[in-house]
Amino acid sequence: MTYRIIHYINQFYAGIGGEEKADITPEIREGVVGPGMALQAALRDEAEIVATVICGDSYFASNLEKASEEIIEMMKKYSPDAVVAGPAFNAGRYGTASGGICEAVSKQLGIPVVSAMYPENPGVDLYKRSCYIVETTDSAAGMRKAIPAMAALVLKLLKGEPVGSPSEEGYIERGIRKNKFYEKLAAERAVDMFTAKLHGRPFVTEYPMPVFDRVEPNPPVTDMKNAVIGLVTSGGICPGGNPDHIEASSASKFGEYDITGIKDLVCTEYCTAHGGYDATYADQDPDRVLPVDVLRDMEKEGVFKKLHNKFYSTVGNGTSVASSKRFGAEIARRMISDGVTAVILTST
Amino acid sequence: MVKEIERAGLPVVHVCTIVPISLTVGANRIVPAVAIPYPLGDPNRTPEEEKEIRRNLVEKALKALQTEVTEQTVFTD
Numbered sequence A: 001m002t003y004r005i006i007h008y009i010n011q012f013y014a015g016i017g018g019e020e021k022a023d024i025t026p027e028i029r030e031g032v033v034g035p036g037m038a039l040q041a042a043l044r045d046e047a048e049i050v051a052t053v054i055c056g057d058s059y060f061a062s063n064l065e066k067a068s069e070e071i072i073e074m075m076k077k078y079s080p081d082a083v084v085a086g087p088a089f090n091a092g093r094y095g096t097a098s099g100g101i102c103e104a105v106s107k108q109l110g111i112p113v114v115s116a117m118y119p120e121n122p123g124v125d126l127y128k129r130s131c132y133i134v135e136t137t138d139s140a141a142g143m144r145k146a147i148p149a150m151a152a153l154v155l156k157l158l159k160g161e162p163v164g165s166p167s168e169e170g171y172i173e174r175g176i177r178k179n180k181f182y183e184k185l186a187a188e189r190a191v192d193m194f195t196a197k198l199h200g201r202p203f204v205t206e207y208p209m210p211v212f213d214r215v216e217p218n219p220p221v222t223d224m225k226n227a228v229i230g231l232v233t234s235g236g237i238c239p240g241g242n243p244d245h246i247e248a249s250s251a252s253k254f255g256e257y258d259i260t261g262i263k264d265l266v267c268t269e270y271c272t273a274h275g276g277y278d279a280t281y282a283d284q285d286p287d288r289v290l291p292v293d294v295l296r297d298m299e300k301e302g303v304f305k306k307l308h309n310k311f312y313s314t315v316g317n318g319t320s321v322a323s324s325k326r327f328g329a330e331i332a333r334r335m336i337s338d339g340v341t342a343v344i345l346t347s348t
Numbered sequence B: 001m002v003k004e005i006e007r008a009g010l011p012v013v014h015v016c017t018i019v020p021i022s023l024t025v026g027a028n029r030i031v032p033a034v035a036i037p038y039p040l041g042d043p044n045r046t047p048e049e050e051k052e053i054r055r056n057l058v059e060k061a062l063k064a065l066q067t068e069v070t071e072q073t074v075f076t077d
Helices: A036-043 A057-062 A064-076 A092-109 A122-127 A140-159 A186-198 A280-284 A292-301 A321-337 B002-007 B019-025 B047-065
Strands: A003-010 A027-030 A047-055 A082-089 A113-117 A132-135 A228-233 A237-239 A255-258 A270-272 A306-313 A342-347 B012-016 B029-032
Touching (some): A003 A036, A003 A140, A047 A057, A321 B002, A342 B002, B002 B019
Parallel strands (some): A113 A132, A228 A306, A342 B012
């Protein structure tokens, strides 16, 4: 039999538009759209993409529950056997939407779901427990590798065939343990691993330790009247012309900008360098991302002692975790040495 | 960045639109914002109303900074 598959993609891959169209509400079209063509080829005649759901990334990410409900209703009419979403690569909102729709479909329709993302996509940590997410590169250059892996995995799930380990099948580890039998006893395997380690030979642990990178919350500000407030943003606000050339995505740097005497971020002086959301509104009034005007008012009213005379800004669009950590640590070091006592960080 | 600033010893509040991402990343004090392209504003309102919205969010952020928390907390009202 030919299985019926519904494919979920965003407005960009549907050819509707970029950030200026990221607010579009979901629609469903019969047959394949965009990357669905390659997916259909990889599925051969074993499954047919009967319909494609298209939704704007910002619409989905800002209306998770509503969007999921709307899309599930649309999907029901096509009685799908499985849903495939993406690949979303390193696009954060697309990954969130793909994972979100997979989770909702799996829970409400009880059918197999597969997505695909770059491991640092925030959609991975949010949804890897709910669905299979094939590992991809960070850009659409990895499409040719991602599509066959997604097709193979969804066909396996549809046929009820056993799914192998993450490294065998190419999906991201889900934190699920399965029992299996080995020829060798655990003690022997442990000694084998230990001797391999001693000899500097490669070995694979059977139980990788989860990494919980959590930071304890700091004590609250008890004396707001004497606080110095620092402003940081991942929304890309910078002086007009972006003097430090902060990249529109995958930023390699942050900027430090003096706002001594600036009471309001006006559109003739400031803008956003961010390439991951529709910049229209931030360019019209940068205070919509970095609230300097309101903080100046409050400073004058004596709510706190001082707004720090520098703000820090980078672009959070596709920026790696390693870079973000480096920026955060350096910004904190500079703010502390300048006497900042509390921080407001805004993200788009 | 939020986490590294916290790790360095500064109390920090994350004002952001996609709260689930902030929770996954590990921010401790979170204030939900308006929308992705305008977290602290709303172009559909008058400039005065918009500034009022922004003022409310900043006040909420300052309140969050003055609140003792022991775990990740989303300040919704």
